[in-house]
Amino acid sequence: MAIRTEKTIVDIADELGLSVSTVSRALNDHPNISLKTKERVKKMARKLGYRPNAMAAGLRNNKSKTIGLIVPRISMFYPAAISTIIQNKLQEYGYNLIICQSNDSLEQEIALVNTLYSARVDGLAVSATLYTSDFSHFDIFKQQNIPLVFFDRVPPKEYNVKVIKGDDFLGGSLATEHLIDKGCKDIVHISGPLTCNLYKERLAGYKDALQKNKLPYKKPRVFFHELTKENAWQTAEKIFSQKPYPDGVFATNDTTALTILEYCRKNGIQVPQQCKIVGYSNDPRTEIVTPSITSVDQYPSTMGERIVAALMDLIQAKHPAAYRHSQEIVPITLVERESTAGPGRKKK
Incomplete structure (x- = not known):
């Protein structure tokens, strides 16, 4: 098996009878090198399979x-x-x-x-x-x-x-306020772990909207976990395990919102007639499901x-x-x- 030898600018210089410095400047389109020489050098570089060493160049110029x-x-x-x-x-x-x-x-x-x-x-x-x-x-x-x-x-x-x-506080507030404006009075909030700034601020926005509209904050209606489909399904089972069902769900990511919608569909809970849903991120999937899901666009x-x-x-x-x-x-x-x-x- 032949050992592959990496070609260098020295090999290009030897083939063309040029100095190494001329080859280097030609490969870097130096203005003092003629167009004809640049073309000769680059053609030979392609023929030999020369690859510039970006790492070495970076070490030289510290970039x-x-x-x-x-x-x-x-x-x-x-x-x-x-x-x-x-x-x-x-x-x-x-x-x-x-x-x-x-x-x-x-x-x-x-x-x-x-x-x-x-x-x-x-x-x-x-x-x-x-x-x-x-x-x-x-x-x-x-x-x-x-x-x-x-x-x-x-x-x-x-x-x-x-x-x-x-603006996660505003996002949490807008999502909750929208559900309230649509007639919801018993709103579930599904959040990620409060070790993360996103979920602290979205929760604060949720609480603020409830307070402004004189609705109580209910701890049993708030859930914290990694926002995976599996976790969202388990939360949906808890939410809808007994009546009265919530009339609104504010999920702090769209994977969770989509999962809640899927659960409702499979269990005969009508969206939006019985339960309204808001997600977060404006994932393209929220636009193509039926019914399409209201979401917060983060741009x-x-x-x-x-x-x-x-x-x-x-x-x-x-x-x-x-x-x-x-x-x-x-x-x-x-x-x-x-x-x-x-x-x-x-x-x-």
Whole structure:
């Protein structure tokens, strides 16, 4: 079996009778090299199967032209949509993207942070796990002046870093207020673990809307767990195990909202006549099911664009190490669909 030998610019120079420095400048489109020479060099590079060593180049100029991204699960609509936008926008700046998923494991997140640091990424964007409360494993990026941006699931203000997040309090309030406006008085809230900022704020919005409308907060009507289909089904069984059934459900992700709808359909509970449902994230599936599901749109395109803009600002800054708490809020809107249809209450 033949041993594969990697070709270098020295081999190209030998084939063409040129200096190594001329070949290097030609491959990098240096203005002092003629178009004819550039074409000769690039043609020979293709013939020999030459591959530029981006890692070596990065070591020379201290730039890898690569950004790291850590998300909880790439299979979820919202982080997947954001990842696509980030990659597309970074390409406009000449950067590549390494996408990693923590699977909501703190141990995996810590390992990924170390891996991306070792890979010499020029910046890091992170949506933390559900259970990340100590963010000290990210300190290495701050200490080495490497741009660091958190989005969606973010650290507390005490951890001085750039934060970009949705208006989750408003989202929780709008979702609950909408159900109340549609006549609901007994509203279930299905939330993720309160170790995560998202669910704390959406719960606070839910409570605020109840209070403003003089409706009681009922602990037995609030559920906390990872928002998987399996967990949502088990919660649905508890919710509808005995009457009176709730007349509204505010689920803090769309997987849960879709699961509640499926449970109702299989058990003869009419949506929206008997129970109205609101989800969160505006997953495309909410628009194509029957009945379609009202949801909170988080605008992943805007989020992705702002993340890239923040990273580029930090990369270009003369003193990126001046870490301080800085927060941007991405607006949200409620998208009303069939799952909350009805005349609603009369406005006073």
